[in-house]
Every structure is written in C-alpha cells, then in structure tokens.
Amino acid sequence: MSESFDENARVIERRWPMLYTRLMLEDSAAIHAELSEGLVSTLSIGGIQLTSRHDRVREARVQAASLPTSKAQLHVYGTGLGDLPNVLLERAELERLYIHILNGALFVLVLQLLDQRQWLDDPRVELLYAGDHTDIYTPFFALPSEMVLADDFNAKIRDRLVSEVHLSFNNRDFDPQSPLILQRLQDSLEVLLADDDVAQLFGTCAGQEIYVIGTGPSLEGHFEQLAAIREQTLRPLFICVDTAYRPLREHGVKPDLVVSIDQRISFRHLPFEASDGIPLVYLPMSDPQVLSAWKGKRYGGYSASPIYATLRQQHPRAELYVGGSVIHPAVDLAVKMGAGCITLFGADFAFPMNKTHAGWSDGDLGPAVSQARHWVRDGHGRRVRTQLNFRSYLCELERYIVGHPEVRFFNSSRAGAMIAGTQFNQEFVQ
Structure with a gap:
C-alpha cells in the first residue's frame, strides 16, 4: 500500500x-x-x-x-x-x-x-x-x-x-397540455362515463390469494399449471395485464380481470371476441375503440398523473398506482381488492431465456433482446439482461411492496429479476 x-x-x-x-x-x-x-x-x-x-x-x-x-x-x-x-x-x-x-x-x-x-x-x-x-x-x-x-x-x-x-425525461411524453393527450382523454370520456368506477372492486376479495400475471418470459413455464388451477372450484383470483391476455387465452387460461393503461394497446393485444364475462379495468388513456368493443364489464379509474387532474375534478373516480408499467396498477388493484397474499407471474423485469416477453416474438412489445445493455440479478443471483426502463419499473414495484407490509408477496420464478420484499412461492419454484 x-x-x-x-x-x-x-x-x-x-x-x-x-x-x-x-x-x-x-x-x-x-x-x-x-x-x-x-x-x-x-x-x-x-x-x-x-x-x-x-x-x-x-x-x-x-x-x-x-x-x-x-x-x-x-x-x-x-x-x-x-x-x-x-x-x-x-x-x-x-x-x-x-x-x-x-x-x-x-x-x-x-x-x-x-x-x-x-x-x-x-x-x-x-x-x-x-x-x-x-x-x-x-x-x-x-x-x-x-x-x-x-x-x-x-x-x-x-x-x-x-x-x-431519468424521471423527468421519462415523463416527457405525459404533458397534460399535449394536444394528443387532450384529444385521447376527450375521445375516451363517453366510455368512461358509461362505465363503473374501479372503486366498486375494492374490498371485494378480503384475505383472498390473488395471482397477478405479467408477460415476462418466465410465464411460459406456468401456462399448463395455471390452466389446471383455473379449473379448480376453490382457487386464487387471476388478474392479468393487457399484454398477457392473448397468450393466456391461447393456452387455455381465462383471467378473472384484465388491467390496461397504455394508449398503444390495440385489438392485437386485447382481442374482444371471447371477452364475455371478463371485467376490464382501464385508465382513460386507453384506446376508446378497444374499450367499446370489450364484451365484459368495464371499470374506469385514474392514476395520480397530472394528465388526469381535470378529469378527476369533473368526474371523480378511484385511483390506481402507476409506476411506469401496467404491472403496478394490476398489483395495486389486487391490494385494494383486499388480497392477503399475491403471487407474481411473468414479473421478470428482464430477458431470461433470451426472450423479451411470453407469447410474443422478439421486439413485438418493445426493443429486441439484442438491444439490452443493462442487467439485474435474477433469483439465482446471476446477472440477467434487461433494459433501463425495466429496472425503473422494478424499483417502483419494490417501493410499493415496502409500503404494504400487510400483504405477503410471492414470486413464481427465479428466472427473472430478484424482487426485494418477495418470497418464492414453493408451489411454482423448484
């Protein structure tokens, strides 16, 4: 020295x-x-x-x-x-x-x-x-x-x-005065006013186990098991994000609720033909044509984003937490419905198995695996490739979990990012 x-x-x-x-x-x-x-x-x-x-x-x-x-x-x-x-x-x-x-x-x-x-x-x-x-x-x-x-x-x-x-940079596309945003909110207003408040779902599943299903690659390993559990008389409630809906249906899994918040979600992601009896929870930035075509019951809500400030005052609705990804309001919905424990599926925040999403081709829902320049630790402690915004979504989910100690959070896979505050559900993790 x-x-x-x-x-x-x-x-x-x-x-x-x-x-x-x-x-x-x-x-x-x-x-x-x-x-x-x-x-x-x-x-x-x-x-x-x-x-x-x-x-x-x-x-x-x-x-x-x-x-x-x-x-x-x-x-x-x-x-x-x-x-x-x-x-x-x-x-x-x-x-x-x-x-x-x-x-x-x-x-x-x-x-x-x-x-x-x-x-x-x-x-x-x-x-x-x-x-x-x-x-x-x-x-x-x-x-x-x-x-x-x-x-x-x-x-x-x-x-x-x-x-x-990066927070202010990431929020650049959500200017409350953006003509595109104002037009989308205006276009969705008629649907919103015709639908129920998402608050009606709150407290309806007190103490129940809820599965929150994302679209990470690890979901592919659980399709068969989820399909079998779905047929049981006594089973957890299935809440899935919009991009997981089509892959789940293709593998015989009918979700109990679907959550959608992204203005870019189209009929390709949320085909309406077999949506009877499946409630859809959404925010007003969603495509009004996709919403109108949905056959199941619809529930509208807001996030804390400034883009909904005027709507919140004029047409009050309950809020769901959004931290950049649709997985956040899906988890928040489960918590507000009264979940005693939540198991996460496909919440990978990474590209395990050299894939970006379950049931979608490389690059279909965002950058391809080859463009990944960052990493997180997976459930084995190994580095797994990811992209910058996925790491941000992971951080926000971990913060959310810390803020809700009354709920037990489980992860169904070690393949994706290690999520602080969760345990591994031994029914699914070997």
Missing part, C-alpha cells in the same frame, strides 16, 4: 472502524485504471473518466450548484477523486454530508493514489456503502461515472439513482 493510503486509512479506521475492515477486503487490483491527461489528469476505467481531465474543481462546482444551499443535510453517491465533497464542505450551513460508496474497490484505489483527508477528517462527513440501505436519500448528487462503474453490491441503489435521475 502507498503512503497516501496509510494516511487515508488511519482516518477511516479511527472514524469508521467497521467500514475500514470492509474496505480492507476490497480488491483494488481488479480495477484496471489508466491515467487520462488534459489540462489536469484523472483516472479512466474501461474508457470511463472518473472526473473531468481539464478542470476537476470547476466540474465539482457545477455539480454542487445542482444541490440546494438551504439544506442542512446532503447526499453524494460515489466518491470520485474527492472534489465534490470538498466543494460542498465549503458551505458553512451544511451540517451533515453523507458520502455513499458505489464501488468499494475503486474507492480503495483512489485512497492509494490521492490524499483524501481534507473531507474524510471533516466531522460533518459520514461515509457508508450505498448498498447497505434499501433506498436512496435526497437531496443527492450521483457522480455519473460511478453510476456506470457501481459494483454488484451497490447495484440495486445504482438502479434507483438512475431511475430517479
């Missing part, structure tokens, strides 16, 4: 002895870093610069400017080369600065190369591993390079940071 590391380590050992012990186990030799030089220099790991190579301090001041000066406590995710912590600690009003390590081995390497005592020794600083916590803290700044370089232990928090940072 270097002299720089010894001096840094003494501070860490004195202030955070348990953290020091963990850092001593990190393998900094596994980080293949190169010097990247410009007006100044920085580290480059796999072509990713840790900081600016021209003016690190100016970069840190730009980053710091995005954080409110009125807050007594701030959070920084990633340690970088220590520039951002040092700049933030110039604020006299700052009482506590939490530095969350996103890559332990990388941090140890930095400790070997540069003196970090200026911020490490400041009594206002708390140093911790990001992955020791179940969620992110605000207000925060996440160093862009370390959101890419986060190690496996801290990957779950990395995913939540990325989801939060």
